[in-house]
Amino acid sequence: MKKLCFIGTSHLGSVASAWHKRVAPLYPEFEPTFFAGPGTSLYQAEFLTDQIIAPIGSQLEEYFKLSADGQTSINLKDYDCFIFQSLDHHFIAISELCQQMATEEEDEQAFFSSDCLAATVEESIERSPITRYVKQIRSYVDTPIIVSITPKTSILALEKHPEEYAPYLEYAELFENLFQKSCGRILDYPNLTIVDQPEETLATPYFTKIEYLNSYGKQDLARVTDYWHKNVKYGKVTLLKILEQIKSLNL
Secondary structure, three states, rough: OOOEEEOOOOOOOHHHHHHHHHHHHOOOOOOEEEEEEOOHHHHHOOEEEOEEOOOOOOOOOHHHHHHHHOEEEHHHHHHOOOEEEEEOOOOOOOOHHHHHOOOOOOOOOOOOHHHHHHHOOOOOHHOOOHHHHHHHHHHHHHEEEEEEEEEOOOOOHHOHHHHHHHHHHHHHHHHHHHHHHHHHOOOOOEEEEEEEEHHHEEOOOEEEEEHHEEEOOOOOOHHHHOOOOOOHHHHHHHHHHHHHHHHHHHO
């Protein structure tokens, strides 16, 4: 039995639900534990020698208790693989930046050099809690690490707000390339694998199919405002991709 440690943001929820509801019987050789820290709570962790702890009384402690069956600490030597769900593109911030770059009003238009844009993307990855946890783990153990990329925004956002997201589409390829290159540099650690969003879940290279939206089938799409969180169906597809990657590692 291989022990897997999943650590992540609110996007870990769909993956954890998929394991408990649909996937567990398919992989009896794995025993996962899910440590979720929604919002900014992952930043609250204390990094000790070969251990990551949620401080007593913190939000992170409560979230870890709920998601990890009462556990509030991660002992780095106890696991055979660490999986992060997920590393964020910071879509909202980049979308706002694209609007500044694309505006036709000369007085409001902002110019950013390619070096400046690259530095902005790199800084967002460096400041991610996922990156901080990866650095901590790799400082003490050589256990395999998998970093899964945050799913892209639902295409419903584009369909409902085409004018708002038109500037993003203009620069999407540029920022996608910058993100990929920055990930390759910053997460260039031994025994670390980056897992991209499953292709079958994409409506376009930059947006996810509506059917994977968390509120799909539960809420009138006209009333939906959360275009980012995904459902159990998405969690299953992503989890299967991650688990097959783990199997290829021959732990």
